[in-house]
Amino acid sequence: MIKEIKIQLRDDKREIPQDISKVKFGKTFSDHMFLMDYNSKDGWHDARIVPHGPIPIDPGAMVFHYAQEIFEGMKAYRRPDGGVQFFRPYENIKRMARSGERVSMPAMDEDMFMEALRKLVEVDKDWVPSAAGSSLYIRPFMFATDVGLGVHASDSYLFCILTCPVASYYPEGINPIKIMIEDEDVRAVRGGTGFAKCGGNYAASIRASKRASEKGFSQVLWLDGVERKYIEEVGAMNIMFKIDGKIITPALNGSVLPGITRMSSMELLRSWGYEVEERLISVDELMEAAKNGKLEEAWGTGTAAVVSPVGRLTYKGEDFTVQDGGIGPVTQKLYDGLTGIQSGKVEDTFHWMEKLEK
């Protein structure tokens, strides 16, 4: 339990977007943010909810130099009964602790974390949108605040939660994306930080994503950093293929982010009787399957888009269309299944949802 969360409400309330479909992802913030400090002497302290806005930070703070920083991405949904619910928040809380361990940052107590989430979303409850597929995107993150230029673990950190109302990624129904298999830049390697949601992985990925987008692709598909041969994941999604009737997804090998949508998708697919394999899958195997017509479906899974069908794949100039560039039946079923549970329209038999109201 947090001893006390001081709450300072904003006077100049921002305007809640009326038409959520017009809101760009992660650009419109709710009124408030949660902040809490840590140092080794006092532990976690000074929990507060304050108006979202700039805070004074010394440019000598370690975060600007050595990127000791981790984050999470999760969502809360408006139920048909008007209530609000979080999708598997404890999974994000646990993953953030694992990310922190990799870059020598302290974990926050799970109950304290959940309390902060609840309190912040409660304060900004009106910001949780209700349009189909919309949600409140929640961004907890933490960064090193020690001022000094020596490279070592910071002693002090700031923990912060921001929230953004977001529309469905696909206002007119889900839309297949084109992805480019990246054969030059590497995002992460076993032994490195790939499994952790820390800033450096994303900085490493920006150049390739930019090049891909200049060529008309919406995402990059990463290969492993050791052999540059095995499929890892998409920019901000894990990847799944349906090949010859079986569903295959790259195993978690240390350099792939253990996605919560990935895990949930596997549980749901298995509950429906599909065979799901987690294993190494080489780009050659994938290309071979595509050539022989055995690549039946491909999709990405992630918090932002939930499920994204892949309509086209490119590797070293070779181009493959999946499902004639359309949406496969398993992809659609998975999207409907997950978003149904998240929005509260389908029964939550897995007990994934955590209600805001206790």
Place this chain on the structure above:
Amino acid sequence: MIKEIKIQLRDDKREIPQDISKVKFGKTFSDHMFLMDYNSKDGWHDARIVPHGPIPIDPGAMVFHYAQEIFEGMKAYRRPDGGVQFFRPYENIKRMARSGERVSMPAMDEDMFMEALRKLVEVDKDWVPSAAGSSLYIRPFMFATDVGLGVHASDSYLFCILTCPVASYYPEGINPIKIMIEDEDVRAVRGGTGFAKCGGNYAASIRASKRASEKGFSQVLWLDGVERKYIEEVGAMNIMFKIDGKIITPALNGSVLPGITRMSSMELLRSWGYEVEERLISVDELMEAAKNGKLEEAWGTGTAAVVSPVGRLTYKGEDFTVQDGGIGPVTQKLYDGLTGIQSGKVEDTFHWMEKLEK
């Protein structure tokens, strides 16, 4: 040329350390800092020198989430004639541009960069210490300031220069360090960001350094991320070995930082007639040489310590002493040669030094 550098001097001048040997590295900052903004529309603009201190930054700024951030580390020295000189500043400026390219950040014009360095050091000239081995450590850095949670290259950046008076790393003469060859964590991999001075590499390195320091080692020696077999570099230094009369240093393969002290050391050593090889060197070759008594010397090279003798090496529990834990003759000669030129006590036949006074 920068159009105008606005200068706002501090009223409450800080105290310049009298005894520089008591100053901890990177913890004492000079009075002022240089700031300049970038966005794609206006380019570089609003150059200013202001009192060093916190600045307001939105927690939604991309730097806190995706670590789009790069930095440099360089030094200015007080000459015996009282003047001030920079060590190879254009090399740092060029490296920062290369770092930026890797993480999709804009480069600053070289002359503008040099002008900013000159102006800032001029304003805080009294902060450049004069004790033997001391210097003004200069930290240019740049980070992404777009506010938003989508992962892409930021459109706006803040460029900043901080300076810190620093003592010789070795107030009582250079001191051999103990290093541990890391066989679990990986810092960088070919195709990744290892050659760039970007924050993520350092975040990835903190855990191993911490573990090593808990075991009594002052630094970690990294192996390559692909085969975990080839020597790469130390925490914040490149590494050189003298084996059987020859000097060997790992080749620049994309995951090693191209150190400016490394480059300068090679030039100096070659000018003295030593044979210097840049090539792959496996940990097995190194251990073999240590066992056979052919590992004559080992040292690190980097801006902070200039040259650091390695007195002990540990790999998977096996322990080797180099030069009986003392300082080898080449290590000492290199240290004296480099610091002599830097401090202005030895003639700068390589034209490495850039005088502050034009």
